Amino acid sequence: MKEQTYREYSQVIDRCKAIFIKKTRDYGTAWRILRLPSLTDQIFIKAQRIRSIQEKGTQQVQDPVADEFIGIINYCIMALIQLELPQDTSLNISVAELEPLYDRMSKETLDLLKSKNHDYDEAWRDMRVSSMTDIILMKLLRTKQIEDNDGKTLISEGVKANYQDMINYSVFSLIKLKSND
Secondary structure, eight states: OOOHHHHHHHHHHHHHHHHHHHHHHHHHTGGGGGGGGHHHHHHHHHHHHHHHHHHHHHSSSOOOOEEEEEHOOOOOOHHHHHHHHHTSOSOOOOOOOOHHHHHHHHHHHHHHHHHHHHHHTTGGGGSSSSHHHHHHHHHHHHHHHHHTTTTOOOOOOOOOHHHHHHHHHHHHHHHHHHHTO
8 A cells, every 4th residue: 555545545544543532522422322224324314415415515504514424434443343242232431432443343354455555546535526426325225224134245345344345435434535625
């Protein structure tokens, strides 16, 4: 993976993690009550808002689109954490316990990116943010279908890979949005 991509990726994840930790300090881990389909729907709402703004060219709520991509990343990390934790894990997790989980999920996702980026040779740099938004929405629809099938697939990747891909496309979008500033 190119050094520039690694640096930019790390900067985005560091920003997302800082927000995640601050929100955890504010709200605790209330999100732990959400089942995976509810987390998927939260991600869907954020991706749908991005697409709506992209199509309309205007927005009435002034929350930046970049914040929605950050939300997608953090909700995907939450989903990956939920996938890992045993069912009987307490809803309340301290920041000290949660932070290494966040780091592990983001590292596993970065490792996936390194492999894919090697094969695809940074093709994402030539993509439009609107196309990446559409791909995130497609991944969400796939995830919803897998969830509706009780997590069973015949030949396809499971929900974990889809959450990781959504993280990576959101990171790419934030990198591209920053470079367009």
